[in-house]
Amino acid sequence: MHNHIDFETRYVMCVDIDKCTGCGACMVSCQAENNIAPMEDGSNKLKTLTWMLVYELNNGKNFPDREVAYLPRPCMQCENPACVPVCPVVATAKDEEGGIVSQIYPRCIGCRYCMAACPYHARYFGWFDPKWPEGMDKTLSPMTSTRPRGVVEKCNFCHTRLMNARQRARQEGVDPLKMPEDWYQPACVESCPSGAITFGDINNPEHKVHELAHSKYAFRLLEKLGMDPQVYYISRREWVRKQADHHTAEEKH
Amino acid sequence: MEEKRASKQCGGVLPFFIGVLASLIIGWWVFPQVLYSQKAQPFNFSHKVHVDGEGMDCESCHTYAEDGSFNGLPSNAVCADCHSEDVLGDTKDEEIFVTEYLQKDKEVPWLVYQYQPDNVYFSHKAHEGFECTDCHPDLGNSDTLPAYYENRISGYSKQTMKMWQCERCHAEVGTSNACYICHK
Ligand code: SF4
Ligand code: SF4
Numbered sequence: 015m016h017n018h019i020d021f022e023t024r025y026v027m028c029v030d031i032d033k034c035t036g037c038g039a040c041m042v043s044c045q046a047e048n049n050i051a052p053m054e055d056g057s058n059k060l061k062t063l064t065w066m067l068v069y070e071l072n073n074g075k076n077f078p079d080r081e082v083a084y085l086p087r088p089c090m091q092c093e094n095p096a097c098v099p100v101c102p103v104v105a106t107a108k109d110e111e112g113g114i115v116s117q118i119y120p121r122c123i124g125c126r127y128c129m130a131a132c133p134y135h136a137r138y139f140g141w142f143d144p145k146w147p148e149g150m151d152k153t154l155s156p157m158t159s160t161r162p163r164g165v166v167e168k169c170n171f172c173h174t175r176l177m178n179a180r181q182r183a184r185q186e187g188v189d190p191l192k193m194p195e196d197w198y199q200p201a202c203v204e205s206c207p208s209g210a211i212t213f214g215d216i217n218n219p220e221h222k223v224h225e226l227a228h229s230k231y232a233f234r235l236l237e238k239l240g241m242d243p244q245v246y247y248i249s250r251r252e253w254v255r256k257q258a259d260h261h262t263a264e265e266k267h
Numbered sequence: 268m269e270e271k272r273a274s275k276q277c278g279g280v281l282p283f284f285i286g287v288l289a290s291l292i293i294g295w296w297v298f299p300q301v302l303y304s305q306k307a308q309p310f311n312f313s314h315k316v317h318v319d320g321e322g323m324d325c326e327s328c329h330t331y332a333e334d335g336s337f338n339g340l341p342s343n344a345v346c347a348d349c350h351s352e353d354v355l356g357d358t359k360d361e362e363i364f365v366t367e368y369l370q371k372d373k374e375v376p377w378l379v380y381q382y383q384p385d386n387v388y389f390s391h392k393a394h395e396g397f398e399c400t401d402c403h404p405d406l407g408n409s410d411t412l413p414a415y416y417e418n419r420i421s422g423y424s425k426q427t428m429k430m431w432q433c434e435r436c437h438a439e440v441g442t443s444n445a446c447y448i449c450h451k
Pocket of ligand 2: 100102103104105121123126127165
C-alpha cells in the first residue's frame with residue numbers, strides 16, 4: 015500500500031541507551047531550537063508538547079536488583095510511516111532525500127488521524143496558542159516556523175539544519191548528498207552531554223551511524239510492526255532490548 | 268391570479284443581471300481594492316541611476332554571506348561606501364537618505380516586496396543559475412520604486428512570489444516538489 019522511495023541519503027539517529035543519563039538536555043535544546051513555547055501548566059501531560067521525550071524504563075525488579083534506563087524518543091521518521099497515508103490533506107509526507115517525514119503546519123487541518131496512527135506517540139496537538147513571556151520572545155529561533163493552536167507537530171530532525179548544510183555544500187562545491195557528518199547534526203545530538211546520540215547518513219560509509227546501526231546491540235522500537243524506523247537504539251543490557259517490542263509470555267524470541 | 272404571481276416572482280431578468288454584475292464588480296474590483304493597503308517607500312531609490320549612471324550591477328550591493336545565505340537588503344554601511352557624509356547628487360531623495368538616515372545612524376525601513384512567510388525556506392544559493400529578474404521585479408532599469416501593496420489580513424506583500432509559481436518552475440526544471448524542499 016505504501017509507495018516506498020529508495021532515498022540516496024537516509025538520515026538516522028543512533029541512541030546509546032547505556033550512555034543516556036536521562037538529564038533531559040535533548041528535550042530542552044529541542045524546545046529552544048524548534049520554538050516550543052513554555053506551557054502554562056507543564057504538569058498536564060495530556061496537553062503539553064515535547065517533540066523529544068525521555069522515557070524511563072526499569073527492569074521490574076526490586077532493590078538491590080533494580081536497574082533503570084532512559085530512552086529518548088523523537089519522531090522515528092519511519093521508512094513506512096503509519097502517519098502519512100492517513101492524512102486527508104497531505105500535510106505530512108515522506109518524499110524528500112534524507113527520508114525525513116515532513117509536517118506542514120499551515121496545511122494541517124488538525125484532524126489528528128496521524129496522532130492516532132503513530133504507534134510511537136511522536137506527534138503532538140497544539141491545544142493552545144503559543145505564548146512567549148515578554149523578553150523571552152527574543153529567544154525565538156529562525157530555524158522553525160511557529161505553529162498556531164489546532165495543528166499537529168512533531169520532530170523533524172531539525173530539518174532546517176539540513177537545508178542550511180546543503181546551502182553550505184553548494185557554496186563550498188560539495189555534493190549535497192555526500193556531506194561530512196558534522197555539517198548536519200540536530201540540536202539534541204549537539205547538546206547531549208554524555209554523547210549518547212550519534213547522527214548521520216546511514217548510506218554513507220564515512221558516517222558513524224553506518225556501522226553503529228548494524229551493531230549486534232542495536233535495535234529499533236516495535237520492529238515487529240514493520241515500519242522501519244530511522245531511529246536506532248543501542249544497549250548491551252538484554253532487559254532493555256527486550257522492552258523494545260511487545261512479547262507475549264508464550265512467545266519465543 | 269396565477270399569472271400575476273408568476274410575473275411578480277420573476278421580476279424580469281434585469282434584477283438578476285444587475286445582481287450578477289454587482290457581484291462581479293465587488294469580487295473582482297472592490298474586494299481586491301479593500302484587501303490591500305498601499306504603502307510608499309520611505310523615499311525613492313533609483314536603481315537606474317546606479318546601474319546606468321554608475322555602471323554598477325546587482326552584485327555590487329546585493330550579496331551573499333559566507334555560508335551562501337542571502338545578506339538581505341544592503342545596509343547603510345554599503346551605501347556609505349560612496350555616499351559618505353555628503354550629498355553627492357542633487358535629488359531630494361538622496362538628501363533625505365543622507366540627512367535622515369545616514370547621519371542619524373538609522374537603517375532605512377525599506378518595504379520588501381518579496382518577503383516570504385515564516386514557514387518558507389528559500390536559498391538564493393540553490394537558485395544561483397537563474398537571472399534575478401526571473402523571480403524579482405526588474406527594478407534595475409527603473410527610476411522609481413513601485414507602490415507596495417500589503418494584504419490587510421495576512422500582512423504579506425501582494426507582489427511576493429506565490430507557491431504555485433515556485434512549484435511550476437520546479438516541475439518544469441525537474442526539481443522535486445516535496446514539501447520539505449521549501450518549507451520549514
Ligand atoms: S514515528 Fe510516528 S510520526 Fe514519526 S514517522 Fe513514524 S508513524 Fe510518523
Ligand atoms: S492532524 Fe494534520 S497532519 Fe495529521 S492527519 Fe490530520 S491534517 Fe494530516
